[in-house]
Amino acid sequence: MGVQIESTVKDPERIRERRKQIVRASVELFIEKGFHKTTTREIAKASGLSNGALYEYVKSKEDILYLVCQHIHQEIHERLADSLSSHETALERLRHAMTSFLSVIRDMEDEVLLIYQESKSLPPHHLHDVLQNEQVITDVFVQLLQDGLEDKSLELTEETIPLVAHDIIVLGQMWAFRRWAIRDMDFSEFVRQQINMILRTEPDHSSILRT
Amino acid sequence: MGVQIESTVKDPERIRERRKQIVRASVELFIEKGFHKTTTREIAKASGLSNGALYEYVKSKEDILYLVCQHIHQEIHERLADSLSSHETALERLRHAMTSFLSVIRDMEDEVLLIYQESKSLPPHHLHDVLQNEQVITDVFVQLLQDGLEDKSLELTEETIPLVAHDIIVLGQMWAFRRWAIRDMDFSEFVRQQINMILRTEPDHSSILRT
Amino acid sequence: MGVQIESTVKDPERIRERRKQIVRASVELFIEKGFHKTTTREIAKASGLSNGALYEYVKSKEDILYLVCQHIHQEIHERLADSLSSHETALERLRHAMTSFLSVIRDMEDEVLLIYQESKSLPPHHLHDVLQNEQVITDVFVQLLQDGLEDKSLELTEETIPLVAHDIIVLGQMWAFRRWAIRDMDFSEFVRQQINMILRTEPDHSSILRT
Amino acid sequence: MGVQIESTVKDPERIRERRKQIVRASVELFIEKGFHKTTTREIAKASGLSNGALYEYVKSKEDILYLVCQHIHQEIHERLADSLSSHETALERLRHAMTSFLSVIRDMEDEVLLIYQESKSLPPHHLHDVLQNEQVITDVFVQLLQDGLEDKSLELTEETIPLVAHDIIVLGQMWAFRRWAIRDMDFSEFVRQQINMILRTEPDHSSILRT
DNA sequence: GATGAATGAGGGTTCATTCAT
DNA sequence: TATGAATGAACCCTCATTCAT
Numbered sequence: 051m052g053v054q055i056e057s058t059v060k061d062p063e064r065i066r067e068r069r070k071q072i073v074r075a076s077v078e079l080f081i082e083k084g085f086h087k088t089t090t091r092e093i094a095k096a097s098g099l100s101n102g103a104l105y106e107y108v109k110s111k112e113d114i115l116y117l118v119c120q121h122i123h124q125e126i127h128e129r130l131a132d133s134l135s136s137h138e139t140a141l142e143r144l145r146h147a148m149t150s151f152l153s154v155i156r157d158m159e160d161e162v163l164l165i166y167q168e169s170k171s172l173p174p175h176h177l178h179d180v181l182q183n184e185q186v187i188t189d190v191f192v193q194l195l196q197d198g199l200e201d202k203s204l205e206l207t208e209e210t211i212p213l214v215a216h217d218i219i220v221l222g223q224m225w226a227f228r229r230w231a232i233r234d235m236d237f238s239e240f241v242r243q244q245i246n247m248i249l250r251t252e253p254d255h256s257s258i259l260r261t
Numbered sequence: 262m263g264v265q266i267e268s269t270v271k272d273p274e275r276i277r278e279r280r281k282q283i284v285r286a287s288v289e290l291f292i293e294k295g296f297h298k299t300t301t302r303e304i305a306k307a308s309g310l311s312n313g314a315l316y317e318y319v320k321s322k323e324d325i326l327y328l329v330c331q332h333i334h335q336e337i338h339e340r341l342a343d344s345l346s347s348h349e350t351a352l353e354r355l356r357h358a359m360t361s362f363l364s365v366i367r368d369m370e371d372e373v374l375l376i377y378q379e380s381k382s383l384p385p386h387h388l389h390d391v392l393q394n395e396q397v398i399t400d401v402f403v404q405l406l407q408d409g410l411e412d413k414s415l416e417l418t419e420e421t422i423p424l425v426a427h428d429i430i431v432l433g434q435m436w437a438f439r440r441w442a443i444r445d446m447d448f449s450e451f452v453r454q455q456i457n458m459i460l461r462t463e464p465d466h467s468s469i470l471r472t
Numbered sequence: 473m474g475v476q477i478e479s480t481v482k483d484p485e486r487i488r489e490r491r492k493q494i495v496r497a498s499v500e501l502f503i504e505k506g507f508h509k510t511t512t513r514e515i516a517k518a519s520g521l522s523n524g525a526l527y528e529y530v531k532s533k534e535d536i537l538y539l540v541c542q543h544i545h546q547e548i549h550e551r552l553a554d555s556l557s558s559h560e561t562a563l564e565r566l567r568h569a570m571t572s573f574l575s576v577i578r579d580m581e582d583e584v585l586l587i588y589q590e591s592k593s594l595p596p597h598h599l600h601d602v603l604q605n606e607q608v609i610t611d612v613f614v615q616l617l618q619d620g621l622e623d624k625s626l627e628l629t630e631e632t633i634p635l636v637a638h639d640i641i642v643l644g645q646m647w648a649f650r651r652w653a654i655r656d657m658d659f660s661e662f663v664r665q666q667i668n669m670i671l672r673t674e675p676d677h678s679s680i681l682r683t
Numbered sequence: 684m685g686v687q688i689e690s691t692v693k694d695p696e697r698i699r700e701r702r703k704q705i706v707r708a709s710v711e712l713f714i715e716k717g718f719h720k721t722t723t724r725e726i727a728k729a730s731g732l733s734n735g736a737l738y739e740y741v742k743s744k745e746d747i748l749y750l751v752c753q754h755i756h757q758e759i760h761e762r763l764a765d766s767l768s769s770h771e772t773a774l775e776r777l778r779h780a781m782t783s784f785l786s787v788i789r790d791m792e793d794e795v796l797l798i799y800q801e802s803k804s805l806p807p808h809h810l811h812d813v814l815q816n817e818q819v820i821t822d823v824f825v826q827l828l829q830d831g832l833e834d835k836s837l838e839l840t841e842e843t844i845p846l847v848a849h850d851i852i853v854l855g856q857m858w859a860f861r862r863w864a865i866r867d868m869d870f871s872e873f874v875r876q877q878i879n880m881i882l883r884t885e886p887d888h889s890s891i892l893r894t
Numbered sequence: 895g896a897t898g899a900a901t902g903a904g905g906g907t908t909c910a911t912t913c914a915t
Numbered sequence: 916t917a918t919g920a921a922t923g924a925a926c927c928c929t930c931a932t933t934c935a936t
Contacts, residue, residue, distance in 0.1 A: 059920065084381060086297040090906060100922050102909080111906065166438075167381045170295060181441050188442070213446065213454050216439055217432060224431050227377075230392050231399070231427055243424050250461060270895070301931060311897045313934080322931065481899065506803060508719040512927060522901050527928065588860075589803045592717060603863050610864070635868065635876050638861055639854060646853050649799075652814050653821070653849055665846050672883060692916070723910055733918045735913080744910065 052120055053179045055113050058106040068107045071097045073121045076114050081160045085115055085168040116176040119169055122161040123183035129154045130190055140197035141204055145245060147194055148218060152241045155222050162226035184219075191215040218248055263331055264390045266324050269317045279318045282308045284332045287325050292371040296326055296379040327387040330380055333372040334394035340365045341401055351409035356456060358405055359429060363452045366433050373437035395430075402426040429459055474542055475601045477535050480528040490529045493519045495543045498536050503582040507537055507590040538598040541591055544583040545605035551576045552612055562619035563626055567667060569616055570640060574663045577644050584648035606641075613637040640670055685753055686812045688746050691739045701740045704730045706754045709747050714793045718748055718801040749809040752802055755794040756816035762787045763823055773830035774837055778878060780827055781851060785874045788855050795859035817852075824848040851881055 057065050075096035079088040090111050094104040108114050133150035137143045155162055169180050192215045198204030199211070206214065221244045225232065232240065268276050286307035290299040301322050305315040319325055344361035348354045366373055380391050403426040409415030410422070417425065432455045436443065443451065479487050497518035501510040512533050516526040530536050555572035559565045577584055591602050614637045620626025621633070628636065643666045647654065654662065690698050708729035712721040723744050727737040741747055766783035770776045788795055802813050825848045831837030832844070839847065854877045858865065865873065 061920090064920080086382075089904085101907085102923065103921055105907065106920070167378060170378050171297075185442060210454055213443070213451070214458070216435065216442055217455075217458055220431055220435050220439065221428060224427065228427055228431065231396060232424070235424065240424070243421055244428075247425070247428055247458075272895095275895090300929085312899090312932090313897055314895080316932070317895070483899090486899080508804075511925080523927095524902060524929080525900050528899070533927070589800060592800050593719075607864060632876055635865070635873070636880070638857065638864055639877075639880055642853055642857050642861065643850060646849065650849055650853065653818060654846070657846065662846070665843055666850075669847070669850055669880075694916095697916090722908085734911090734920085735918055736916080738911070739916070 052183070053116065053176055055117065056109050065107060068097075068099065068103075069117060071099070072104065072107060072114060073117050076118050077122070077161060077164070080115070080118060080164055080168060085171055090114075112171065112173055112176065115168060116172055116180070119165055119172070119176075119180045120183065122158065122165055123180065123187065126154055126158060126162075127183070127187050127190075130187060134190070139203035140194055140201050141249075144191070144194040144198060144204070145249065147190065148222070148245050148248065149241060151191075151218070152222050152225065152244065155225050156237055159226040159229065162223050163229075166223070166227050188215050188219050191218045214248070221247060263394070264327065264387055266328065267320050276318060279308075279310065279314075280328060282310065283315065283318060283325060284328050287329050288333070288372065288375070291326070291329060291375055291379060296382055301325075323382065323384055323387065326379060327383055327391065330376055330383070330387075330391045331394065333369065333376060334391065334398065337365055337369060337373075338394070338398050338401075341398060345401070350414035351405055351412050352414035352460075355402070355405040355409060355415070356460065358401065359433070359456050359459065360452060362402075362429070363433050363436065363455065366436050367448055370437040370440065373434050374440075377434070377438050399426050399430050402429045425459070432458060474605075475538065475598055477539065478531050487529060490519075490521065490525075491539060493521070494526065494529060494536060495539050498540050499544070499583060499586070502537070502540060502586055502590060507593055512536075534593065534595055534598065537590060538594055538602070541587055541594070541598075541602045542605065544580065544587055545602065545609065548576055548580060548584075549605070549609050549612075552609060556612070561625035562616055562621075562623050563671075566613070566616040566620060566626070567671065569612065570644070570667050570670065571663060573613075573640070574644050574647065574666065577647050578659055581648040581651065584645050585651075588645070588649050610637050610641050613640045636670070643669060685816075686749065686809055688750065689742050698740060701730075701732065701736075702750060704732065705737065705740060705747060706750050709751050710755070710794065710797070713748070713751060713797055713801060718804055723747075745804065745806055745809065748801060749805055749813065752798055752805070752809075752813045753816065755791065755798060756813065756820065759787055759791060759795075760816070760820050760823075763820060767823070772836035773827055773832075773834050774882075777824070777827040777831060777837070778882065780823065781855070781878050781881065782874060784824075784851075785855050785858065785877065788858050789870055792859040792862065795856050796862075799856070799860050821848045821852050824851045847881070854880060 059065050059068075072093065075098075076088070076093050079092055079096060082088075090104060091101060093111075093114060094101050097104065099107075108117070130147070130151055133147065133154075135143050135146040137146060165180070165184075169177060172180060192211055195204065195206065195211045195214060199206060199208065224244075225237075225240060270276055270279075283304065286309075287299070287304050290303055290307060293299075301315060302312060304322075304325060305312050308315065310318075319328070341358070341362055344358065344365075346354050346357040348357060376391070376395075380388060383391060403422055406415065406417065406422045406425060410417060410419065435455075436448075436451060481487050481490075494515065497520075498510070498515050501514055501518060504510075512526060513523060515533075515536060516523045519526065521529075530539070552569070552573055555569065555576075557565050557568040559568060587602070587606075591599060594602060614633055617626065617628065617633045617636060621628060621630065646666075647659075647662060692698055692701075705726065708731075709721070709726050712725055712729060715721075723737060724734060726744075726747060727734050730737065732740075741750070763780070763784055766780065766787075768776050768779045770779060798813070798817075802810060805813060825844055828837065828839065828844045828847060832839060832841065857877075858870075858873060
């Protein structure tokens with residue numbers, strides 16, 4: 051799954067191991083200084099590898115960026131998937147998922163920001179794959195909305211589902227990429243409001259329109 | 262207004278002129294290749310300036326990025342401000358503003374994306390200023406929401422206004438930074454849905470919750 | 473004539489000047505250590521240029537090799553052409569040319585060897601051009617042989633001319649690339665014998681075959 | 684005979700075996716990409732050895748080049764020696780040898796070219812040995828010429844023998860290193876002309892001079 | 895003010911060789 | 916003996932910036 055990154059090394063266990071080191075170090079560095087201003091030497095050093103060894107697990111600096119993006123998406127997706135509940139109605143499951151998603155975003159705000167800012171530096175092939183991963187995460191919500199359509203706990207039309215799902219993602223990721231504007235807001239308040247923006251469940255607030 | 266960029270040149274008219282050339286050329290280049298992959302030589306050439314002349318109107322490559330971001334924000338803000346209507350109710354003015362805003366985003370999707378992806382490369386001082394400009398644009402909607410609170414054409418609480426304003430901005434800019442996911446959607450359909458996401462004005466759709 | 477080498481610099485006079493420095497330094501270095509073991513830093517330093525300046529007059533290290541080969545061929549060709557005499561018979565002109573050619577080879581043995589050993593590292597396009605230059609030099613002898621055919625001072629058939637011309641070149645260049653085997657031979661003796669090999673003019677030695 | 688190459692391995696049989704693999708692979712690679720552009724990893728892989736194993740049969744990359752040159756010379760020499768005839772006169776034996784030599788050159792043109800282009804990269808000690816091997820081959824012709832002097836089937840003076848022998852070698856190897864200029868010539872025609880260049884045996888062509 | 899040649903630090907990457915297993 | 920991961924010096928080249936003219 052995803053694009054295969056070549057390696058000179060044969061032992062797959064070791065590859066996994068070393069790449070984990072590389073990714074861990076790189077995430078930190080990329081967050082701190084950005085992809086372009088981070089040197090491969092720094093990455094090697096922070097990974098506990100020599101300059102040469104780094105290139106046995108990766109073919110280019112861009113590969114590292116890809117690995118980083120993939121790793122971040124994986125973690126987000128895993129944590130989101132793990133938190134999927136089995137409440138009776140899709141509405142309740144959706145609300146729960148949104149809450150979980152938002153809390154993942156908060157935990158990984160730097161990482162989310164990283165993807166927003168650096169993924170454009172990926173070569174087309176890898177970029178495509180990263181965007182696909184973003185879609186995979188979005189699809190979790192597409193599914194939940196679909197469920198709501200079926201069990202009628204949500205009222206919406208089929209055609210709007212894709213965009214609504216993206217809205218959910220984006221209104222959540224905002225916490226990461228608009229930090230500067232929201233920093234003084236309480237996170238739980240943010241959660242409450244964004245969920246309400248999507249669902250309008252609060253009494254007498256099904257719309258911000260005056261009835 | 263904004264951060265002053267130093268110049269060796271005295272004549273302010275000439276400075277304005279030359280910087281316009283620089284910005285025009287840079288926007289295009291940055292969109293095409295990204296900030297880091299664009300060289301100052303390319304910028305100079307595309308601006309019709311010599312390598313040395315460039316540095317008489319600008320002190321560093323980062324200054325150019327700043328000029329570019331500022332210019333983009335200015336244009337967005339101008340066009341948004343110009344389109345502010347004088348409808349009776351704030352609700353109507355808001356709806357009109359959102360529509361205008363979205364159409365500006367569509368016209369300038371590359372530029373919007375540019376700011377999302379490259380502004381992080383600004384030195385802190387300039388970054389701060391750019392974010393402030395983003396806030397200025399957001400404040401247009403803050404004001405409209407406030408108006409709606411006052412003329413009671415909108416129903417919301419004071420505290421939610423800032424975040425709702427940001428939501429409006431972000432749900433609009435999505436068109437630029439989620440193009441890859443939305444490309445096959447009709448723009449007017451996008452507009453309709455996003456406005457509805459914010460306002461829930463469509464009959465029987467004041468909420469996606471089943472009543 | 474020849475393949476154009478790009479330069480960032482505009483002033484053609486300066487380009488010529490600087491490239492002369494580069495070539496002069498490189499010939500020496502390439503002869504001493506070979507193309508691959510010579511670094512661009514060494515070349516820059518020996519040329520009296522900075523690392524960066526070097527690359528304003530040349531696009532790659534291979535370009536330098538090309539410039540070097542071209543320069544060597546040019547000099548050989550010039551000196552050969554300059555020495556072309558106007559003796560009555562083609563035979564005499566040929567003998568004179570061969571003598572001159574051999575003395576050029578002796579003066580430039582290192583350079584001749586350089587081309588033999590390093591031209592293979594040229595990119596195809598440039599290699600082709602270098603070989604063409606080699607042919608140009610060969611053609612000097614082709615012409616002389618042709619003349620001899622016409623004025624009947626030489627007895628040979630048209631079809632053998634090309635190969636004989638190449639033989640002349642190669643039997644001369646031997647002095648450079650077989651030095652190790654010939655070093656203890658007197659140069660004038662070498663000249664005498666090689667010319668005799670081609671012309672068999674010495675009394676009673678028109679062939680090494682016993683009559 | 685030749686320079687001893689060190690090895691960590693004891694069993695001489697195994698050494699011979701492995702080095703044969705190494706040489707076979709390297710010849711091909713060096714011909715294809717040149718010595719410097721061929722990596723030891725490629726050699727190891729193509730030899731069916733591991734990176735480390737390679738260095739148990741050879742102490743450096745240059746050693747491999749030496750082995751390669753030696754092998755090529757050996758094969759040329761062997762094939763030349765094998766073809767030595769026992770015709771009555773030295774002249775006839777010489778003509779036969781030249782024909783054989785030329786056909787060896789044709790079969791091994793890539794290898795001959797390889798030695799011309801890469802032997803310069805050998806460390807002095809090894810280079811000396813390789814040149815000596817070249818001399819050994821030359822000496823085959825020295826001997827034949829000497830024989831001709833003795834049985835008087837050739838007319839030449841003792842002092843010219845060494846150079847004539849080298850001329851024979853070089854006029855033959857031309858087929859390899861001047862391929863680009865001669866490619867459209869028929870090989871048998873080449874043979875005929877080159878032998879005639881040396882021997883001038885064709886009727887009425889004992890010299891290219893008009894009598 | 896303008897030009898464009900010059901600077902030089904530093905970047906990503908390679909690869910001959912070594913060495914722990 | 917064999918393996919293949921690790922090392923790290925070194926390479927070619929780029930480019931933001933400066934400065935003599």
